[in-house]
Amino acid sequence: MPSSSVGTLVLAAPPEADALRTRLVWLTVFRTVAVSLSLVAVAARLLLQPVEEPSRVDTLSFAVIGLVYLFTLVYGLMLRGGRADRAAAVLQVVGDLLIASVLVFLTGVGESPFTFLYLLAVIGASILLDGRGALLAAAASALAYALLLVAVKLQWLEPPLAVGDLSRQRLAFLLGSNVLALFLIAALAGYLTRQLSATGGRLSEREADLKKLDTLQRQILANMPSGLITCDESGRVTFVNRAASAILSLEPRLPPGTHLESLLPGALGSEVHLRRRELSVHTPAGMRTLGLTVTGLESGGSGGTLIVFQDLTELRRIEEDLRRADRLAALGTLSAQLAHEIRNPLAAMRGSAQLLVLDSSADPTSAKLVEILLRESDRLSKLVDDFLRFARPPPPVKQVLELEVLVAETVDMLRADPLARNVGVDMVLAPLRVPVDADQLRQVLINILRNAFQATGEGGRVRVTLEAAGEEAWLRIWDSAGSIPAADLSRIFEPFFSTREGGTGLGLSTAYSIVRAHGGNIRVSSSPQEGTEFLIQLPVQG
Known part of the structure; x- marks a missing residue:
């Protein structure tokens, strides 16, 4: 599958480029530090052994250090501009070889204490260009050192300091020992670099796997349909997933130190040993019935708690x-x-x-x-x-009609009812065409509205709203009384049950039967704070 292969290549390239860039930056920093220490050493020698005027070697040393600083500055600007490729690595290795050759020449070639700089250049090449690059750098270092020795031996170049004896035996010894050291260091550095690269590759794979697992875990926690909340041993909330926020109607970010009792009162009560139980919680969206599972957590010796819950209200x-x-x-x-x-x-x-x-x-x-x-x-x-x-209600004879007109006519008719005297009535009716039996639905509205007028009394308010909700028409009848006890809500549609003196308890039962015969449903909620609301759900399609 070509598309996936291309995607893999595109994703794999940036980490390698980033790794090479990181190595180049660190080697540049190392060179800068080394040159700075050399500058400090030369300056300290001049201060400790004052002379009338600096020698030629000191002048050349300062010149070389200045050139190195300039090279480092230019190279740093290249890296900053994004030139972190293999050519930049080759340029750095070549620069290191040139710096080492110049310092070796200035300090006596065969007697120079700076021949170890070739070894550092080989190690740097191994880091930047793997084992083959280290061998090439070792060969280039050996060639440069040999050329310096031959040039001084044949007096093609004259170093500032005395070179000492450069007989054939000493020349062969210097060449042999340095070339051997260079290639041994190149082989060792190449091996260590390969091992380091392999280890780094495995670590990168593990890191990538851990990132994938972390991403997968976050996606699972964020998208799981069940609510999930964790808290520490003191009850402070440490994590809330997206489903929990939606079920409890929480803000996207909770204030620090939020206690679990403020979100799920009683979740950690005396019944916490029951692994599965139900809990009723008051939320900004109303009462919710939750199915809870509470589990203890062990983390670093401190116990926390995991609460997983589902919204069972609709069920x-x-x-x-x-x-x-x-x-x-x-x-x-x-x-x-x-x-x-x-x-x-x-x-x-x-x-x-x-x-x-x-x-x-x-x-x-x-x-x-x-x-x-x-x-x-x-x-x-x-x-x-x-x-x-x-x-045995008669089957509804449905006709598609404008439901908002039927509702408005019924409400206007009931305004003349003595029970509606001094009761404020508001209507917000969206235009909807719904198949209903007009006479039966009018009977439903009369039964519920007259109950609302009687419950609110003079000075109360009643609101009638009609809206579309997907495949259904939602007709809400709200009154400000909120006088139905919670214990009676489950029995309010039962026949012969009435809290009003002289009532037969058949009005709401008949309304319920009519709505169910239309293929709809009717629900009620009531509290003194929020009032009483009857929700009539009718299918838009017959």
Whole structure:
């Protein structure tokens, strides 16, 4: 696969160039330090052994040191400009050989104490140009040193200092010993360089693997769907992943020293030994039900804690909806059977009462009792009808209509209701065309809105909003009372359950059945701080 191969080559080149640049910089720094020490040594000698005027050697020494500084400056500018390639390395080695040759010539060639500079040049070549470069530098050093000796022997060059005896035997000894030392150092330096390169390569691979693992770990922690929080032994939070911030609606960066109890109250309570449990947490986005797993950590002798959790709020809501639907289905079946059994004898009772009314011989007291019997039988008949509407609501006859118009008309109609007197009503309705049964949905709105008006009373506020949410239309009815106890929220849609005196508990049950028959859902939340909100979710597509 060519594309991946090219990508690998492109990624592999910069580390090698960076490594060569680093070596060049360090060798340049080393040369600068060495030359500076040489300058200090020459200056110290002149100060300790003052003479009337500097000798020729001292003058040449200062000149060579100045040229080296100039060469180092130019070379440093080249490196700064990005010229850190193999040619720059060759140039540095050649420069080192020239400097060594000049110093050896100025200090007596065969008697010079600076012949070790050739060895340093060979070592530098090994570092920059591997083992083959070291051998070439050794050969060039040997050739330069031999040429200096021959040139002085044949008096082609005259060094400033006395050279001493340069007989054939001494010349052969100097050449042999220095050439042997140069090539031995080149071989040793080349071997050590190869070993160092191999070790460095392995370390680079390990470092690259560790970086990949670190990147993979960070990606896993950042993208895992479960929330993850770690804290130290004192409970101070040390890490929060992206999912935890989203679930708890946290700021991207927590203040230093944030305690775990401020994020997950009770997470480290007496039940911490339970590895899996649920915890309800109040967040800026509302109450959340979390499934927690708490695990102790061991790090350097100090224990920390790892908390992994999932947001179970929606799952628990779905489970509650299913349980409610099952209960309502069972109650609906029972209600239908009871209503059927009650309706027939009730009709017979009412018919008999009507016959008693027609009997003119009945005394006034009996007539009054018969009137009470008729009134109560009518009330019972209406209650039976309500039971039947709840138990067997007629299937909705859906028509695609402008839902915002239906909602606005219903709200305007209810403004005349005595319960809505002095209650502020706000509407924010987005235009939406939704398939619904207009009469049934109007009944749902009337039941919920009248409850809201009654709960808020005079001076309260009610807000009705309609918006699109993906494939659904969300109709929210909010009131400022927030008067439904938390213990009653799970039972509010059950039939015959009512907190209002005289209520049958069938209004919200019927509303729930109608919404479910439309393929939607209805939910409620309530608190004195946030008010009460009914959320009706209706599918946009029939």
